[in-house]
Amino acid sequence: MKEILAAIQSQDATSADFANIPLPDSYRAITVHKDEADMFAGVASRDKDPRKSLHLDEVALPELGPGEALVAVMASSVNYNSVWTSIFEPVSTFGFLERYGRLSELTKRHDLPYHIIGSDLAGVVLRTGPGVNAWQPGDEVVAHCLSVELESSDGHNDTMLDPEQRIWGFETNFGGLAEIALVKSNQLMPKPDHLSWEEAASPGLVNSTAYRQLVSRNGAGMKQGDNVLIWGASGGLGSYATQFALAGGANPICVVSSPEKAEICRSMGADAVIDRNAEGYKFWKNENEQDPREWKRFGSKIRELTGGEDIDIVFEHPGRETFGASVYVTRKGGTITTCASTSGYMHQYDNRYLWMSLKRIVGSHFANYREAWEANRLIAKGKIHPTLSKVYSLEDTGQAAYDVHRNLHQGKVGVLALAPQEGLGVRDTEKRAQHIDAINRFRNI
Numbered sequence: 061m062k063e064i065l066a067a068i069q070s071q072d073a074t075s076a077d078f079a080n081i082p083l084p085d086s087y088r089a090i091t092v093h094k095d096e097a098d099m100f101a102g103v104a105s106r107d108k109d110p111r112k113s114l115h116l117d118e119v120a121l122p123e124l125g126p127g128e129a130l131v132a133v134m135a136s137s138v139n140y141n142s143v144w145t146s147i148f149e150p151v152s153t154f155g156f157l158e159r160y161g162r163l164s165e166l167t168k169r170h171d172l173p174y175h176i177i178g179s180d181l182a183g184v185v186l187r188t189g190p191g192v193n194a195w196q197p198g199d200e201v202v203a204h205c206l207s208v209e210l211e212s213s214d215g216h217n218d219t220m221l222d223p224e225q226r227i228w229g230f231e232t233n234f235g236g237l238a239e240i241a242l243v244k245s246n247q248l249m250p251k252p253d254h255l256s257w258e259e260a261a262s263p264g265l266v267n268s269t270a271y272r273q274l275v276s277r278n279g280a281g282m283k284q285g286d287n288v289l290i291w292g293a294s295g296g297l298g299s300y301a302t303q304f305a306l307a308g309g310a311n312p313i314c315v316v317s318s319p320e321k322a323e324i325c326r327s328m329g330a331d332a333v334i335d336r337n338a339e340g341y342k343f344w345k346n347e348n349e350q351d352p353r354e355w356k357r358f359g360s361k362i363r364e365l366t367g368g369e370d371i372d373i374v375f376e377h378p379g380r381e382t383f384g385a386s387v388y389v390t391r392k393g394g395t396i397t398t399c400a401s402t403s404g405y406m407h408q409y410d411n412r413y414l415w416m417s418l419k420r421i422v423g424s425h426f427a428n429y430r431e432a433w434e435a436n437r438l439i440a441k442g443k444i445h446p447t448l449s450k451v452y453s454l455e456d457t458g459q460a461a462y463d464v465h466r467n468l469h470q471g472k473v474g475v476l477a478l479a480p481q482e483g484l485g486v487r488d489t490e491k492r493a494q495h496i497d498a499i500n501r502f503r504n505i
């Protein structure tokens with residue numbers, strides 16, 4: 061591993077040099093263990109502690125198959141899907157690995173008693189499998205997390221519709237929170253050259269998801285002037301949705317839960333910000349019943365901020381807690397686009413407000429190959445920026461996931477894998493200098 065790191069840091073190692081470095085038999089990786097899947101039985105979701113379930117293990121290097129690549133991971137990031145894996149909710153991810161393992165001889169490799177998690181990476185290609193021509197050992201890359209087989213025509217127009225669509229490092233093994241990762245080569249994209257390893261590793265999953273959900277015609281198809289209600293606007297998804305709204309000439313109405321988070325949204329350029337804590341909204345009267353008067357109070361606040369206009373697009377992900385309010389505050393003909401249900405997946409809303417006002421609910425999930433590529437291109441061009449706030453070592457991934465689970469973080473939380481320190485990997489210092497304030501906006505707050 062030392063030789064790999066030395067070659068990456070030397071910057072003059074050739075593709076042939078990388079191809080000649082012997083690969084180790086094993087490497088360090090963040091895992092959950094199959095025999096611990098019931099460890100939190102009876103514990104409330106909030107109290108399930110990722111620090112107890114996430115392990116740093118020495119794991120065997122997987123065999124490299126056709127169309128695949130082994131990547132030396134310099135940095136990764138924590139996504140909420142790793143929080144779900146670590147608390148074994150809503151289902152244990154070992155069920156996904158078992159199902160994938162039944163697909164073919166090659167996918168059997170994924171069905172192991174441990175799950176190497178993580179759905180983002182920035183690093184360097186070490187080896188490519190048969191049939192890979194576009195990428196070479198030594199290429200500096202990021203990887204998106206869409207894994208598809210593409211054997212069915214269902215996914216040929218939109219790769220997210222492939223019946224064997226999986227999220228790498230969540231529904232497959234050998235993820236990015238590790239020193240080495242196994243990906244399909246078509247997950248690879250060029251690393252934005254003005255960013256450090258940990259900055260480049262942080263947008264991938266959430267940036268691509270926000271792009272499809274908000275901008276793409278497969279999602280809400282946002283246009284100039286749209287009023288976009290963004291829940292968790294300084295969080296992982298929300299910090300990118302806010303940037304897309306601003307860059308696309310829309311009008312973000314940012315919802316956050318503290319004055320510090322409100323300030324971050326303002327510093328990104330958003331004028332309309334709602335602190336849901338300060339306003340004290342209680343959309344639910346009790347466990348079964350919502351309070352439409354609170355939806356109305358929320359809608360009145362939005363009208364106050366927009367000069368009387370209602371919401372064209374709601375960027376939804378909190379789910380049960382907010383969904384009724386989201387449907388209510390959407391204008392006639394507007395769209396509620398949802399990609400998650402952090403607070404609970406059994407939603408309740410008043411359907412009269414949906415059908416009588418011709419609103420639409422659009423389900424969205426990650427991004428297809430092309431959308432992921434376009435989202436990464438916007439990062440590379442310095443039009444959208446990483447929202448990295450804090451960086452942990454691989455050893456401290458449990459704490460990093462705990463922070464995200466308990467909503468103690470801002471933007472994105474990074475993890476160093478092979479990178480010995482922060483700030484390495486920047487290749488275009490001039491472009492970086494142009495965007496340095498935006499790149500650092502979320503740091504250390």
Ligand SMILES: C/C=C/C(=O)SCCNC(=O)CCNC(=O)[C@H](O)C(C)(C)COP(=O)(O)OP(=O)(O)OC[C@H]1O[C@@H](n2cnc3c(N)ncnc32)[C@H](O)[C@@H]1OP(=O)(O)O
Nearest residue numbers: 139140141144149150151179205227265269399400425426
């Ligand atoms: C990029 C980052 C993303 C995120 O962070 S997203 C947040 C994290 N992700 C999650 O929380 C999602 C976790 N996943 C799940 O909870 C489950 O994964 C799903 C609920 C999504 C799916 O449940 P399941 O049981 O795995 O799949 P089924 O499709 O319901 O299949 C079960 C059986 O039911 C059959 N079935 C499916 N649809 C129908 C139908 N319409 N009519 C009759 N049967 C149906 C199937 O075939 C199969 O059957 P057979 O067990 O025999 O194979």
Ligand SMILES: NC(=O)C1=CN([C@@H]2O[C@H](COP(=O)(O)OP(=O)(O)OC[C@H]3O[C@@H](n4cnc5c(N)ncnc54)[C@H](OP(=O)(O)O)[C@@H]3O)[C@@H](O)[C@H]2O)C=CC1
Nearest residue numbers: 140269292295296297316317378381399400402403425426
């Ligand atoms: N389907 C897909 O492709 C994807 C789905 N996801 C899912 O989306 C969800 C959010 O992910 P991500 O943005 O990375 O997570 P983060 O935790 O980084 O951000 C979510 C933000 O939502 C806000 N929030 C949390 N709970 C509530 C609530 N009950 N009511 C209102 N606001 C709330 C918080 O902001 P504040 O406290 O400031 O209001 C929080 O910062 C997760 O469930 C994740 O699994 C994520 C990426 C892709």
